[in-house]
Amino acid sequence: MKYSTIMYDAYGTLFDLRSVEGALSEYYPQQAASIGQLWRKKQIEYAFTAQMSGSYRPFLIITEEALRTALLAETGSAAADAVNRGMRAYEKLNLYAESAPVLQQMSGPLHMIVSNGSRDMLEPLIEQSAVASHIDRIVSVDDIKQYKPSSAAYYHAMREAGVSRSSILFVSSNTWDIIGAKTFGFDTLWISRDKTAFESVPAQPDYIAEDLHFLTELFAD
Known part of the structure; x- marks a missing residue:
């Protein structure tokens, strides 16, 4: 070869990436899938925007920002416990x-x-x-x-x-x-x-x- x-x-x-839905469902059982999907969409969008604008930020920061945005959009709140739980889940996909x-x-x-x-x-x-x-x-x-x-x-x-x-x-x-x-x-x-x-x-x-x-x-x- x-x-x-x-x-x-x-x-x-x-x-x-769908494995984060288990962690999210502890807080939002009906919205875990939609939160996860928007989280990934915003994560990519923010990384692309940072690249194109020359304003690089580490992916860990972008990932948390994207999660907060997804939680606010889907639930109206970005509770600290849910954010922390989601970010920990990202280390154990x-x-x-x-x-x-x-x-x-x-x-x-x-x-x-x-x-x-x-x-x-x-x-x-x-x-x-x-x-x-x-x-x-x-x-x-x-x-x-x-x-x-x-x-x-x-x-x-x-x-x-x-x-x-x-x-x-x-x-x-x-x-x-x-x-x-x-x-x-x-x-x-x-x-x-x-x-x-x-x-x-x-x-x-x-x-x-x-x-x-x-x-x-x-x-x-």
Whole structure:
């Protein structure tokens, strides 16, 4: 296989963001799903706005701001207990069922996480998870203060890997992440967990799959 390095997005690709709904449901049982969805939407929106405006703030701060906005919009209140509980849940997200088994089977390539998350979010999350022993390197954009999908973020990841673009397969469930990585020059695998079609844009993924099991098939060829 031509890829010596696999780069994985963390949130929504290896880790299931919907798992925060359990924590939110302790306070808002009827609105946990809608809060979680708006939380993620605002989190991405705030990161993109920070990138485009040149006003970088760490992802931990942006994530809390987004949660407060989602709680206010959906419930009319951003109670401190609910905010704290939601943020703690972000450090203990569930892995998708196939994440650990797939990484365990693939002992050949270098496994890297490349995330917008800051290290104070990523490291506790990964350390408590079943993929900890299978991740060779964690790359946070916080090291260079440039959010994905900026080309600087992907260049930083490539430099950290120490290999050429052609040796890297970039894996994400986020369409904007795939577009950014593909535009930069990586081969890409889009994980379409909701079984939807990709965006109608020129930068299309090289591979599309419903989950990470596709990797074992790809690397078996």
